[in-house]
Structure formats: C-alpha cells, structure tokens
Amino acid sequence: MFLCTEDEGWGGECQEQLLADINATLRQLGMPEHREPRTLAEIDPPLDPETDPCLLGARLGFYGSEKYQRLADFARHLAALGAVPPADHPYDALAEQRYNDLPDRRLAFDHVIATATGMDTVVLPQQFDEVTYGTDRPVAHGLLVSAHRLRIESVMLGYAFRYADSRGDDWISDSVLDDESFAHLNARIEDDPDVKQAWANEADLCHRLLSAATDVLHSGALGITG
Template sequence: MGFDLGVGLFLCDDTGWPLPQRRRFLDDLDARLRRLGLPPHREPASVADIDPPLPPGTDPCLLGASMGAYSSHARRADRLDWLARHVAVRGTAPDLEPPYGPALYRAYDALTDRGAAFDHLLAACGQDVVILPRPLDLVLADRDGLLVSAHRLRAEAVALGYVLRAGDPAAGDSPVVDWTTGAPVTDRSFEGLTARIDDDADQLWAEEADLCRRLLRGAADVLRTGALGLTS
C-alpha cells in the first residue's frame, strides 16, 4: 500500500474518487473552517483556474509527491520525527541514531516557541491530513483531523533539509532559502538555525532527507496552485 501527498481535487480526473464525494469533502472542509473561525477555501475547479498557469508540459495528475510504500514511509517518518524534535529542543543535529527516549518528546511538547518547532512537517507525515495554501501559526486539530499550513510546511522542510544537507549548496545553503529553487522563504523563524549533520553522516540520514524533499515538493505544489494537499 502506497502513501501519497496528493494536490488538486479537481485538477486530475484519474483519481478513482467520484466527483460528488470530492465536492462533499470540500463542503465538509468549509464547515470545519467556519467552526475554527477561518474563511472558506477556494479550490481551483480546473487547471485553467490556476494563475499564473502551470509550466507547459506539467501533468496535473503528478502534483504532490508519492511517499512510497506505507511501511517504508512510516519508518522514515518515525526517524525524521525524532531528528526534528532533537533539533528543535537542543539546537543541534544528533550524532547518533534515534534512541526514542521519552524525555525528548516531553521537552518538544513543552516548547513555548512553536516558531522553532517542526509541528506542520511532522503532522504532514500522517494520514488524512489537509494541507491548506494559507498561513497558519499552529497546526489546527478538530474531530475530523489535522489542518496544516503549506507556507509553514515549506519553511520547516527547507530548514530541516538544511540540517540534513539535502539541498544543492549552489542553490543557497541557508535554512531560509529553498534549496530546490534558490528562492527565500517568507517565514524567517529558522534564520538563526546552525544545526547540521556531520558531513560523513549524510548516508545515515539519506532516506529522511529524501522524505523532507518530497514534503517540500508537496508544499510547493499547494502554494503554486492554490489547491489543497491531502495525505492518504
């Protein structure tokens, strides 16, 4: 069974998801947003609704990112979860593989500055998460699940990718520069981040760096289309 971050409810007809169900999903989402005191979401109804247009040759059915087999995704997400918490709590990259001690998790949950945390990235690794093309300070939770900000997800993925040495230094070796495009991110929360894994540890964390890259791709597709991202 695969795990995917799909983008665009109506941009690709080859979804296996009947149109009435997709429309009902949007109605239910807007009801959730109203309960949370947020404005409704405007989902593009077709590729023609996206402005600026997608680059020529873009296949709308391939927006978002495939995370691979669910079993492998779960293992990588578990390790990435531990690494992100370590960086947020201690301000350094780990020099060992995860011990999964409870003290680190308690310390992460107790952080008062969520701008230094990776809440949106960690939430986006779960099932049935909605990624919205709007800024949110916090991950929002209700009885129907989690709502994540693509703006914040992008910033967190860029910063953690910097820690993991995931990007091309020629594109901008900085925790606040998107290492896939060379463009700065608008959220400057991680500007002072200095944590980096050791140069010789890149293979140890290669799969987690790849997962971080895929999350960044999904966030970027949400932002450039204005469409929802959905994990499943």
C-alpha cells in the first residue's frame, strides 16, 4: 500500500484506515498485528534493484467470473473426493457438501478459493491454517488469508493440473515446501494435450496465485484482491 504511490486515487487516509481495520480484526481474533512496510529499505532480503514495487502482487487481481469459479469447483472436488472432476462439468453438489463438512481445514483449499473468487480478500505474510473471517463489527476488508497456506495450496493444485511435476516443490522460488497436508492426494488430470488445454486457465490462475503469495512473503506487504 505504501511502496507504490502512483495511484493518486488510493492513498493517505484510505490506506491507513484499511491497515487499522485489518489490525483491529487480527487483534479481536487474538492474532499478531500486521506491520506493513512503508519503504523499500524495510524489506529484507532486499528486492531485486529492477523490481517495480507497483507491480508487486499485480497478478492477484480478482477472478470471480464463472470462468474462474471452475478452479473452486476443481479444488473442492479434489479435496472432498480425492479425484479430479470432468473438465466439461466440474461442479458437483455432493463434492461441495462433503468439502464444507471437512473437519480439518488444512486438507482443504479455502485460501485459494477465497483469494480467487472474493473481492477485497486480504493476503497476509502470517501463518495460520484456517481462513480468518471478519468479526461481527463492520469491516472494510473481506476474508483474511495466509500467504503461507496460499502457497501450499497453489502448488498442490498446480501439481493436480500437471502444471508442475511435484506437489512439494515451489516452482517459482525453487524451494521445497515443509508441509505434508496434501501427501494423501495423488489424483491428477489426464496426461493428454486436450485435457490439459481444457484446464489451462485454471492452471494459469494457480501460477498467478503462487506468484502473489511469493510477493507477499518476500516483501512483507499485504496483497488485496479488487
């Protein structure tokens, strides 16, 4: 919010109020406050000198159209039934019900779904398993999600889409994930060019979400869909 000042319609009191609102919610939920970097000098390790701070998280955007709802349907089906849905009809009412009933949200893709389909969803460089919902007070932001979890879930979905060959390797930062949440999931789409093409947009979205999570974790700056 403070690293890029090119957008004259977004700044000053609006930025401060949003940050204060997010931290008020975190406090009410018993979580540490978020400290938003205000200068590039506060980022450690430093960003590449050629990095444009205005482009950090630019891939996040908002993907709430029907086209990207397919990603949410795919994720629910995979988590609930341990299988991938058909590309021509990914929605399954039974899968959605079973997904909502999952007792362990670490086995779900709530962070991906919230980020891909929600307006004003905030991605924070904090680690928590469940998507954090707002309290009963009026808030200026949507759901709060963890960049750590978004990273893990995006990598797993990328593996299921055959975008990557490992469910444990972050292909953007070239690092190994220290997480076993999805070790039980082996389902992947067919290794067929037509099937891969049918899911190409969703695989690309996984890449974008992973890129956004990487930016949040590296910079310490929050990401927000909108």
